[in-house]
Amino acid sequence: MAGRLLLVCRLMVRDLRRRRTETALLLIAVTAATATLTLGLALDNALAKPYERTRAATAGPDVVAMPGATGPEALAALAPLATAPGVTAYSGPYPIGYLMLTAQGKTVQAVVQGRDDSPAALDRPAVTAGTWVRPGGAVIEPTFANALGVRIGDTVDINGHPLRVVGTAVTAARAVYPGADWRADAGSPLTENAGLVWVDSSQIGALAGARPLSYALNLRYADPRASTSFDHMSMDGIEYTSWVGIAEADSRLVRQARVALLVGSWLLTALAVASVANIVAGRVADQRRRVGLLKAVGAGPAMIAAVHLAEYLVIGLAAAGTGLVAGWLAAPALTNPGAGLLGATGAQPPALRTVLAATALALAIAAAAALAPVLRAATTDTVQALADAATPPRRRGWRVWLSRRMPTALLIGIRINARRPRRARLVMVNTLITTAALAALLMGLAQNRQVKLGESALANPRDTRTLQAMLLVVVVLCVLALINAVVSTWAAVLDARHPLAVARALGATPAQVTAGMAVAQLLPAIPGVALGIPAGIGLFLTVSLGEIRYPPGSWLLATALGTLLAIAALTALPALAAARRPVADSLRSVPA
Known part of the structure; x- marks a missing residue:
């Protein structure tokens, strides 16, 4: 037993050293899937309860009370609440x-709250950049600042008074932009979209001018369940807002982004399986002669399968570790739940469930993709394995008649796919x-919905965050698809070098051979593009809410044509290199 295990290890190490490029491609393909899973689990951890995390960090209240009255009447209405039964802080x-805020040439609605620099028992906004309020300065909620396009040091105008932006901060006592609830009249129950701004309490009276001031009182209850009964409830002329209602409003910022990354991880996993299967199929086809030699010296099917599967399982374990590290390092930049909320970063090492899930995924991808071709190689007849023969195309009379009338390039492409139908699939x-991922991204770009805030409109942070998540997924998908295309083309070129040499010996030109290889890749790619466009649109419609806008047909057509052109270009380069090789050398070469 020990001798067999040692033999398997030696053969595995030797094969990995001989095929370093393929091993690296396999590692990249599986790493992409495990890194995406790690990011997805990190996202669940960071975004599962973003408001609750922000509330704990900022001493958020259980309930925010706002009277319908203004001025001294509002203060009188709120005074008894501070000592009401059950209130602990x-x-x-x-x-x-x-008020109205003007910045970057846009005038929008803003909820302006007066604060001072003394620490509060409840609602201590966490400064994310710059400093806290001071006379002559304004602190803006970060999501609102991003939508406005203002930075620290810029000047904004609030109701005709210029103020310098001195910082940004987050709070759990009011929903982030655009849900800060602006009111045309201080006592009006009707709310509109707005962002939140803090100023020094000594200045808010001057900023408001003739407009009456409202007031907000933050409360904490001894019984946490008591606060959940307040959900935008009005009683005795006072409006109560529970933290549950604020949390629900804030969660809308990241809900679609989480769904986008979840669906993207499924697509990446499927593409990673296809990528690994593609590489494994090429490796096994290239190793058929080696399989025959092992069988000729007495190795059984179990030994053949063990030798090959060991390689992929080792690569899977290495990819799991690489993917965990990559996802962990990328988590702080990619799992921020939004500028207006505090999320967990990747500072802590991945949790045990993340390590186990990533390892299981990597091994499952490697094993699932490798199992079928490895078993097929292990059960192949020794003589056939030594001959390394491809699947012979079935000859039919009508096929022969049709092939006589085909262009040479098309005939070569069809024959290559007929020899290796699994590769074509x-x-x-x-x-x-x-293509489905690209079509979904185009759908996201076409939305471009804005939030109306009085005289101007600003970007919708929910759509912006979702688009960022989709762009991340599409970039990784395109990189992995590029690897797939390169591997598939190169494997097809190596596998078809003898038939192509025969075709050239019979009169086919290098240009016809190159075009034939491009046709071999384009023929299965065309139905993939045709199905991918509607699949991507349907996928976006499934996970989206609200009014949907569709991208122009020219965008979708350009995507389809661009994908096919990219495949043709990736195919033409290695095919052209192989076509330049002398025919005699190709015919004399022996399969590896």
Whole structure:
């Protein structure tokens, strides 16, 4: 037993050293899937409860109370609440003005709250950049600042008063932009979209001018369940907003982004399986003669399968470790739940469930993709394995009649696909998944929905965050698809070098041979593109909410043609290199 295990290890190490390029491609393909899974699990951890994390970090209240009255009447209405039964802590009341803010040439609605630099028992906004409020300065909620396009040091105008932006901060006492609830009148129950701004409490009266000020009182209850009964409830002229309602509003920022990354991880996993199957198929086809030699010296099917599967399982374990590290390092930049919320970063090592899930995925991809071709190689007859013969095309009278009337390039392409039909199907799957992801991204770009805030409109942070997640997935998908296309083309060129040499000996030109290889890749890619466009649109429609806008037909057509042109270009380069090789050398070469 020990001798067999040692033999398997030696053969595995030797094969990995001989095929370093293929091993690296396999490692990249499986790593992409495991890194995406690690990011997905990190995203669940960071975004599962973004509001709750922000609330804990900023001492968020259980309930925010706002009276319908303004000025001294509002303060009188709020005074008894601070000592009401069940209330254990409070902060405020803080003055609030519903004012207009002008920045970057846009005038929008802003909820302006007066604060000072003394620490509060409840609602201590966490400064994410710059400093806290001071006279002459304004602190803006980060999501609102991003939509406005302002940075620290810029000047904004609030109701005709210029203020310098001194910082950005997040809070759990009010929903982030665009849900800060602006009111045309201080006591009006009707709310509109707005962003949140903090200023020094000594200045808010001057900023508001003739507009009456409202007030907000933050409360914490001894019984946590008591606060959940307040959900935008009005009683005795006072409006109560529970943290549950604020959390629901904030969660809309990341809900679609989470779905986009979840669906993207499924697509990446499917593409990784196709990629590994493609590479494994090429390796096994290239190793058929080696399989025959092993069988000739007495190795049985179990030994053959063990030798090959050991390689892929080792690569899978290495890819699991690489993917975990890559996902962990990328998590801080990619799992931020949004500028207005505090999310967990990748500072802590991956959890045990993440390590186990990534390892299981990597091994499953390697084993599932390798199992069928490895078993097929292990059960191949020794003489056939030594001959390394491809699947002979079935000859039919009508096929022969039709082939006589085909252009040479088309005939070569069809014959190559007929010899290796499984490879052609993998090309179609690769193209379908990639095109579907690109079509979904075009759907996301076409939305471009904006939020109306009074006189101007700003970008919708929910769509922006979703588009960022989709772009991340598409970039990784395209890289993996590129690897698939290169591997598939090169494997096809190596596998067809003898038939192509025979075709050239019979009169085919290098240009016809190159075109034939391109046709061999384009024939299965065309149905993949044709199915991928509607699949991507349907995928976007499945996970999207609200009004849907469709991209122009020219975008989809350009995507389809660009995908096919990219495949043709990737095929032409290695095919042209192989076509330049002398025919005699190709015919004399022996399969590896």
